[in-house]
Each structure stands twice: as structure tokens, then as C-alpha cells.
Amino acid sequence: MESRGYRWSRRAIGIVSLLLVAATVILGLWITPPDVVQGQLVRLIYVHPPVAWVAYLAYGVTSIGSILYLWKRTRNLKWDLLAAASAEVGVVFTGLTLITGSIWGRPAWGVWWTWDARLTTTALLFVLYLGYLALRRVPADSHQRAVRxxxxxxxAFIDVPIVHQSVVWWRTLHQGATVLNPSLSPKIHGEMAMTLLLGFISFTSVYAWMLMHRYQIAILEQKVLDAELDQLIEERRREPDSESRQARPTNDVGNFDQPSKV
Amino acid sequence: MWRDALLIATKDLKIEFRSKVTLNLILPFAFVVLIIFAFALDTSPGTLQKVAPGLFWLAVLFSSIFSVDRAVAIESDDNAGDGLLVYGVDPGGIFLGKVISVFVQLFLLEIFLLLGVVVLYGPKIGGWLLMLASALFATIGLCAAGVTYSQLASGSRAKQTLLPLLLVPVVSPVLLAATKAWQDAFAAASSLEDPWLRLLIVFAVVYLALGAIFYSSILEG
Incomplete structure (x- = not known):
């Protein structure tokens, strides 16, 4: 079972996240003024960059978890489960980044999608980690799955800079500057900067909360799996000898073919 | 390690020479891809000439998926790979051997495919040195990443579906860089200072190193 401290901190983070998101919504939708150039559209800035930041953070955590599992001194299945939980949340937030970006792009640029370097890299990032999650679903014993x-x-994480560099060159070597740069970063202050900062904090908090939940589920799933296995072994042991031989006449050959690591 | 690599490569190429899968199945498939590209796009010479490098590398990418899948399947059928490990063959050697064998097959395929592109699309070709250099490194990158991911996905029942999903985003920089390098070469820029060639070299080196480091963990894991 999860420890009491873990449960309480998870709940506390959940409540804090809810309050922070509510504050961001109120500040972002009502308190802050519309932008001179972009009008109401600017309000997406309180969501889109924070969501993108969380996606990167999540993949960073996945990589750290992966390294800690691969390094034999710190090898523990918990790191792998943490990496998996973080990647799943990361994929959700990458999806949100693409969707919110698209919603912003349609009125601002007139198109849902443009082959900008950052957009293309993000889309590839999304697919890269979808692949990671698909690989996790391949049936294997937990150690093998964790290593793979x-x-x-x-x-995937090492690949990201290469993908990014190639896409940046692709879009900039033969044409002008990217579309995203001029509109998002500069000239923002006062209430708007505060709200943006709040957005970053609140979405990071949401990430922490989702990660803790997902991690807990992963741990429980692992426990169920182990318990089921123990139960099966126990049942097999109780069976009378002759019956088990009849049920699995090619038992030895089967085991030899696929060495089990359980 | 190098001795093991050469042994594995010779063995795999011998199997390929006898079964002729690349020659009889993958090469015709690549040609079919070239033909249906012309269906999907416009058959007017201008269009096809312009996109010829991209289509060529896309056809190579598709073919490479089959090649690496097959190279790894040779060992995963009947758990032959475990046998190799028991014999004491170096895992890094197995990896390099597979890369060499797939590289030889893909490179030969590329030569035939280039002939196909010249005949079917009729682009103006120049800058042979840049073309050759970028093709060499692009193919090494494709093979190294492909063999690593194919081994990662092996053992899965949905392997044939999983492998493209894993591999294609990872090797997308190769597709991009090789296409651009060839476009530069076709535009008669034969200098080896091309930034795309540099990117291809980086990719090839990184994936050879990653594969050599991780392959033993994947095999034994």
C-alpha cells in the first residue's frame, strides 16, 4: 500500500493545483487586459507556453528515470515505472501543446499548421514518445521491458536535439526567420507577466499531481501482476503430480525454448 | 569485436545471397514505391525532377525498415541470438556485423534505385562526390538506428507495426538531411562542406555509438 505521507502530499498537491489553475483562469480570462495587437487571442499565452514547458520537463524526468534504471548501482523497477508515468503525462501535454498552438495559429497566422521548426520538432517529439509508450506495451517480463x-x-531524448537542428536548418537555411519568434517572447510585463508565471507554476503543479497518480497506478499494476503470478505458482504447486504432467507434456522443452527470467 | 562483426556480416550476407530476399522482394518493392509516387504526384517532368531526391530517400527509408527487420529476425527465429551469446560472440560485434550486412544490401539497393530514379523521373544529376558521401553516411545512420530499434522491438507480436512507429520519427533527420544534401548535389554543389552532410555524419556516429553501447543490454535484457 502507498504510505500515508505519499497519499497526503498527493492530495495536498492536488488541492494546490486546483486552486492555482482556478487563479490562472480568473487572471487570464478576466483580470488581464486584451493585447493591443492580438486582442483576446493573447490569453492563450497563459496556457500554451506552460503546457509546452511541462512536456519538456516530463521528458527530462523520463530520461533521468531511464538513466537511473540502466545504471546498475541505482537499478530499481521504481525508476522505470516513474519514467513510464512521466512519459505518459508528457505525451498528454505535448498533445495539448500542439492543440493549443493550433488554436492560436488559426486566427493569428490564418492556418492550423505551419511547417515552422518548433512546430515540426514538437510533432516529431509527440510521435517519438508515442512509440516509447507503444514499446512499453510489448509483453515481456518487467526487467526486460524496463531495460528496453x-x-x-x-x-529518444538524445535524438531530440538532432531532430531539432535538422528541422531548424530545414526551415531557415532556405528561407527567412521563423514565424513563432516575434510574437511570443518580447514586450510583456505587469499583470500579464505575473499571470504567465502563475500559469507555469500551476501547470507544473498539475504535472506533479498527475505524475504521482500515474506512478501510484503503475506500482499497483506491478503488484497485481506479481500477486497473480504468485497465485498461479501456488495453484500449480498444489496440483497433484500426475495431473500436471498430463496437462503439460512438453513442459521441459517449452521452458528450454524460452528461458524465463521471472 | 571486429572479427566477430565480420563473421556475423559474412554469415548474414551468405544467408541473403542464398535466400535473395533483398533482390527478389525488397528491390521490386522499392521500384513499386517509385512508380506509385509518380501516380500520387504529377507526372509532368518538372514536378518529378524537383522532388526526385526526396522520393529516392523515402523509398530507401521504407526498404530499410524491411531490411533491418529481416536482419534481426534471422537471430530471433529459433532463439539463434541466444546461441550466439552462448558461443561467446561479442554483442557489439553482433551489432556491427548486422549494420555492415544491412549496409551492403541497402547500398546496392540504392545503386539500382538511383538508376530507376534517373530513368523514371529524369532529374539532372551532378555533384557526384557529395552524393556519394551523403549516401554513405545516411545509409550508415539508417542501418545503425534501424538495427538498434529492430532489436528493441523484437519479441513483440506486433513487431512489424511497432518498428515503423519507433524508427521513422527517429530517422526523420536522416531523410531530411539526405534529401537536402542530394538537392544541393543535384544543383551542382559538389563541395563536401555541405552542412547537411555534417548532420548525416553526426547522426551516423551517434547511432553507431549508441547501438554499440546498448546492444548487449538489449540482447541480454
Missing amino acids: SSIAGLI
Whole structure:
């Protein structure tokens, strides 16, 4: 069972996240003024960059978890489960980044999608980690799955700068500056900057809360799996000898074919 | 390690020479891809000439998925890979051997495919040195990443579906860089100072290193 401290901190973070998000919504939708150039559209800035930041943070945590599992001194299945939980939340937030960006892009640029370097990298990032999650679903024993997915997670993370560099060159070597830069970063102050900062804090808090939940579920799933296995072994042991031989006549050959690591 | 790599590569190429899968199945598939690209796009010479490098590398990418899948399947069928490990073959050697064998097959395929592109799309080709150099490193990158991911996905029942999902986003920089390098080469820029070539070299080196480091963990894991 999860410890009492873990449960309480999870609940506390949940409540704090809820309050922070509510504050961001109120500040973002009512208190802050519309932008001179962009009008009401500017309000997406309180959501879109924080969501993107959380996605990167999540993948960072996945990579750290993967390294800690691969490194034999710190090897523990918990790191792998943490990496998986973080990647799942990361994929959700990457999806949200793409969706909110698209919603902003349609009125601002007139298109849902443009082959900007950052957009393209984000889309590839989304698919890379979807692949990671798909790999995790391949049936294997927990150690094997952990090793394979840790390697895949780490390679995906190393791949990101290469993908980014190639896409940046692709869009900039043969044409002018990117579209995103001028509109998002500069000239923001006062209430708006505060709200943006609040957005970053609140979405990071939401991430922490989701991660703790997802991690807990992963731990419980693992426990169920182990318990089921123990139960099956126990049942098999109780069976009379002759019956088990009849049920699995090729038992030895089967075991030899696929060495089990359980 | 190098001795093991050469042994594995020779063994795999011998199997390929006898079964002729690349020649009989993958090469015709690549040609079909070239033909249906012309269906999907416009058959007017201007269009096809312009996109010829991209289509060529896309066809190579698709073919490479089959090649690496097959290279790893040789060992995963009947758990032959475990046998190799029991014999004491170096895992890094197995990785390099697979990369070499797939590289040889893919490179030969590329030569035939280039002939196909020249005949079907009729682009003006120049800058042979840049073309050759970028093709070499792009193919090494494709093979190294492909063999690593194919081994990662092996053992899964949905392997044939999983592998493209894993591999294609990872090797997308290769597709991009090789296409751009060839476009530069076709525009008669034969200098080896091309930034895309540099990116291809970085990718090839990084994935060879990653594969050599992690392959033993994947095999034994």
C-alpha cells in the first residue's frame, strides 16, 4: 500500500493545483487586459507556453528515470515505472501543446499548421514518445521491458536535439526567420507577466499531481501482476503430480525454448 | 569485436545471397514505391525532377525498415541470438556485423534505385562526390538506428507495426538531411562542406555509438 505521507502530499498537491489553475483562469480570462495587437487571442499565452514547458520537463524526468534504471548501482523497477508515468503525462501535454498552438495559429497566422521548426520538432517529439509508450506495451517480463524502454527513452531524448537542428536548418537555411519568434517572447510585463508565471507554476503543479497518480497506478499494476503470478505458482504447486504432467507434456522443452527470467 | 562483426556480416550476407530476399522482394518493392509516387504526384517532368531526391530517400527509408527487420529476425527465429551469446560472440560485434550486412544490401539497393530514379523521373544529376558521401553516411545512420530499434522491438507480436512507429520519427533527420544534401548535389554543389552532410555524419556516429553501447543490454535484457 502507498504510505500515508505519499497519499497526503498527493492530495495536498492536488488541492494546490486546483486552486492555482482556478487563479490562472480568473487572471487570464478576466483580470488581464486584451493585447493591443492580438486582442483576446493573447490569453492563450497563459496556457500554451506552460503546457509546452511541462512536456519538456516530463521528458527530462523520463530520461533521468531511464538513466537511473540502466545504471546498475541505482537499478530499481521504481525508476522505470516513474519514467513510464512521466512519459505518459508528457505525451498528454505535448498533445495539448500542439492543440493549443493550433488554436492560436488559426486566427493569428490564418492556418492550423505551419511547417515552422518548433512546430515540426514538437510533432516529431509527440510521435517519438508515442512509440516509447507503444514499446512499453510489448509483453515481456518487467526487467526486460524496463531495460528496453529505458534505452528507447534515452535514445529518444538524445535524438531530440538532432531532430531539432535538422528541422531548424530545414526551415531557415532556405528561407527567412521563423514565424513563432516575434510574437511570443518580447514586450510583456505587469499583470500579464505575473499571470504567465502563475500559469507555469500551476501547470507544473498539475504535472506533479498527475505524475504521482500515474506512478501510484503503475506500482499497483506491478503488484497485481506479481500477486497473480504468485497465485498461479501456488495453484500449480498444489496440483497433484500426475495431473500436471498430463496437462503439460512438453513442459521441459517449452521452458528450454524460452528461458524465463521471472 | 571486429572479427566477430565480420563473421556475423559474412554469415548474414551468405544467408541473403542464398535466400535473395533483398533482390527478389525488397528491390521490386522499392521500384513499386517509385512508380506509385509518380501516380500520387504529377507526372509532368518538372514536378518529378524537383522532388526526385526526396522520393529516392523515402523509398530507401521504407526498404530499410524491411531490411533491418529481416536482419534481426534471422537471430530471433529459433532463439539463434541466444546461441550466439552462448558461443561467446561479442554483442557489439553482433551489432556491427548486422549494420555492415544491412549496409551492403541497402547500398546496392540504392545503386539500382538511383538508376530507376534517373530513368523514371529524369532529374539532372551532378555533384557526384557529395552524393556519394551523403549516401554513405545516411545509409550508415539508417542501418545503425534501424538495427538498434529492430532489436528493441523484437519479441513483440506486433513487431512489424511497432518498428515503423519507433524508427521513422527517429530517422526523420536522416531523410531530411539526405534529401537536402542530394538537392544541393543535384544543383551542382559538389563541395563536401555541405552542412547537411555534417548532420548525416553526426547522426551516423551517434547511432553507431549508441547501438554499440546498448546492444548487449538489449540482447541480454
